[in-house]
Amino acid sequence: MNLDRAVNLDDLRRMAKRRLPQICYDFIEGGADGEEGLDRATGAFQDYRIVPRFLVDVTQRSQKTTVFGREYASPFGIAPTGLAGLFRPGADLMLAEAARDADVPFIMSGTATASIENLARVAPEHGWYQIYLAKSWNVSEGMVQRARDAGLSTLVLTVDVPCTSNRERNVRNGFGRPLRMTMRTRLEALLHPGWMMEYLRTGTPMFDNWAPYARPGATADEVADFVVQESYPALTWDAVEKLRRLWPRNLVIKGIMHPDDALRAADLGVDGIMVSNHGARQLDRAPAPIEALPSVAEAVGDRMTIMLDGGIRRGSDALIAHCLGAKMVFTGRATLYGAAAGGKAGVDKALSILRREVDLAMAQMGCPAIDRLGPDFLMWDQPEDRRRNRRP
Numbered sequence: 001m002n003l004d005r006a007v008n009l010d011d012l013r014r015m016a017k018r019r020l021p022q023i024c025y026d027f028i029e030g031g032a033d034g035e036e037g038l039d040r041a042t043g044a045f046q047d048y049r050i051v052p053r054f055l056v057d058v059t060q061r062s063q064k065t066t067v068f069g070r071e072y073a074s075p076f077g078i079a080p081t082g083l084a085g086l087f088r089p090g091a092d093l094m095l096a097e098a099a100r101d102a103d104v105p106f107i108m109s110g111t112a113t114a115s116i117e118n119l120a121r122v123a124p125e126h127g128w129y130q131i132y133l134a135k136s137w138n139v140s141e142g143m144v145q146r147a148r149d150a151g152l153s154t155l156v157l158t159v160d161v162p163c164t165s166n167r168e169r170n171v172r173n174g175f176g177r178p179l180r181m182t183m184r185t186r187l188e189a190l191l192h193p194g195w196m197m198e199y200l201r202t203g204t205p206m207f208d209n210w211a212p213y214a215r216p217g218a219t220a221d222e223v224a225d226f227v228v229q230e231s232y233p234a235l236t237w238d239a240v241e242k243l244r245r246l247w248p249r250n251l252v253i254k255g256i257m258h259p260d261d262a263l264r265a266a267d268l269g270v271d272g273i274m275v276s277n278h279g280a281r282q283l284d285r286a287p288a289p290i291e292a293l294p295s296v297a298e299a300v301g302d303r304m305t306i307m308l309d310g311g312i313r314r315g316s317d318a319l320i321a322h323c324l325g326a327k328m329v330f331t332g333r334a335t336l337y338g339a340a341a342g343g344k345a346g347v348d349k350a351l352s353i354l355r356r357e358v359d360l361a362m363a364q365m366g367c368p369a370i371d372r373l374g375p376d377f378l379m380w381d382q383p384e385d386r387r388r389n390r391r392p
Contacts, residue, residue: 003342010313015346019195023174027173030169032280035280036285044288048379050319051377053365067327070153075322077099083109086205094343096122098338099123104126107128107129108130112209115209116152130158140243143209153250154250154251157251161232164231250272251271257286258292262296270304273304274330289310290321293306306327308329312334315353319362335350365377
């Protein structure tokens, strides 16, 4: 793939689609049910208009963003994306390396095909770990302890997967446990020889972080079955309290969409929340994260760090989210497109595209620094909104 030809993230998406068999591409791209939520997540950003402020010196612009006392080079990071190693062998650590080089945060998925220990080795200052709590508490406790021992700064508890969802693309392709690929799916995969050669060479990727808790010598398929067996525990606020006592560093809850849940998290001493609908892969009729963000931000104010994951396809999307109260945004599909299309270089390309778009939009907005963003940069709906946003 000639990555130089990628002008925007959609170009990387098309490159990834050409390289991947349909069963893999659909896993990345698909959502739940009729996939209305996918369109809503990106389309909701179109409801906002940025009002540029001119006659401002923007010759020097800074994207530097501070989260949990740590300064990053840009206002976006890489969201957790499971099974990345299926789309490109070693993709999880490629994502970590690219985040390190771009000086942005990377969240390793709870279903990564690389280990917590390798994340700490590759990107010790940029790696966060997403945890899916297991039915067996000793498994969850073991992962938390490993993240502590590895020196990771931030643990991200994902709470928006109470059960499996109806992902119709996966059902049609036979993508699940056990794998039941149709003959059509198998034949279509043969049309992607580059991916097929890598798959035949490396085989089914291993869920490295779960392997220590499965039976000794378990195969990748057996570990995958173990993950399914341990998935979907009865997750309640009691588990959050328990995790808060166990984890002494930054604790983030990912999947918060309701302001009352944000307040409850703040009361329990959670350090941050990530407004997210799991990439529209769980509840199709859920609101887009950007729709839920203003109410959540108003509810908890400065009590905790508010972040957003979902629908980011342009640098201007990240800036809109910051105007509405997010301190950092995360994108998953965009960097996964890059990894699938071109490995580490493809992830670098995705991040550079976002960074350039953020920089140009800031200049057009009349905003020389991220910390100056606020609702006054967004178009008002009613005359009273204009008066409220007017600076004294």
